[in-house]
Amino acid sequence: xxxxxxxxxxxxxxxxxxxxxxxxxxxxxxxxxxxxxxxxxxxxxxxxxxxxxxxxxxxxxxxxxxxxxxxxxxxxxxxxxxxxxxxxxxxxxxxxxxxxxxxxxxxxxxx
Amino acid sequence: xxxxxxxxxxxxxxxxxxxxxxxxxxxxxxxxxxxxxxxxxxxxxxxxxxxxxxxxxxxxxxxxxxxxxxxxxxxxxxxxxxxxxxxxxxxxxxxxxxxxxxxxxxxxxxxxx
Numbered sequence: 001x002x003x004x005x006x007x008x009x010x011x012x013x014x015x016x017x018x019x020x021x022x023x024x025x026x027x028x029x030x031x032x033x034x035x036x037x038x039x040x041x042x043x044x045x046x047x048x049x050x051x052x053x054x055x056x057x058x059x060x061x062x063x064x065x066x067x068x069x070x071x072x073x074x075x076x077x078x079x080x081x082x083x084x085x086x087x088x089x090x091x092x093x094x095x096x097x098x099x100x101x102x103x104x105x106x107x108x109x110x111x
Numbered sequence: 112x113x114x115x116x117x118x119x120x121x122x123x124x125x126x127x128x129x130x131x132x133x134x135x136x137x138x139x140x141x142x143x144x145x146x147x148x149x150x151x152x153x154x155x156x157x158x159x160x161x162x163x164x165x166x167x168x169x170x171x172x173x174x175x176x177x178x179x180x181x182x183x184x185x186x187x188x189x190x191x192x193x194x195x196x197x198x199x200x201x202x203x204x205x206x207x208x209x210x211x212x213x214x215x216x217x218x219x220x221x222x223x224x
Contacts, residue, residue: 035215042115042202043215088154097142097161097209098170101154 004091006102013110018076020105022089025070029091032065033099034074037086046074046087076107084109113137115216117203123222124193132188132219136205143186144206144213145178149199157201160186161209193223 003025035043062075090099145157156170160180180186204213
């Protein structure tokens with residue numbers, strides 16, 4: 001079955017890079033996603049990566065996927081105060097349309 | 112363009128009452144999902160609709176929960192005889208097709224007193 005793990009809290013200074021990690025257990029993952037949730041808001045899709053890719057870069061965001069270790073990371077370059085939020089990784093597995101989410105990682109950006 | 116919308120944004124109810132939560136998906140999206148976000152459980156899948164196919168109800172936590180999707184568009188999630196453990200944020204998402212990226216609405220925060 002699907003099980004997605006994330007660490008809970010990250011504090012980072014404005015302008016530094018943030019790295020958020022996620023591990024998953026199901027090797028039949030097809031797509032892996034990063035969503036952002038600001039206080040009182042829904043989930044905003046940030047980026048996603050197909051399981052046959054190792055890396056994807058999108059402006060300040062870099063996603064790295066290590067399929068051997070079932071490890072996914074999100075790097076945010078030049079972190080801004082507007083990046084303060086909870087970040088969720090999610091996987092979708094083959095033949096399954098639902099998303100399995102991690103518990104989320106709260107990022108606090110210190111000015 | 113318009114995203115997924117949900118109503119109400121907040122709902123406070125008394126234990127034992129029934130509630131209905133509404134989701135308007137993005138126009139043209141054939142797939143619709145309900146998830147629940149609670150403190151203890153994180154984000155959990157509840158139910159999935161795809162076109163005219165029978166819905167995947169495997170995530171519904173009890174028979175007090177039901178959902179329907181009328182005309183392939185708007186969906187209503189109904190919780191009967193609400194309990195305090197039903198307090199959570201209920202999120203709706205839609206996608207263009209079954210395997211496409213899911214876009215989420217702002218959620219409905221349900222508080223059962």
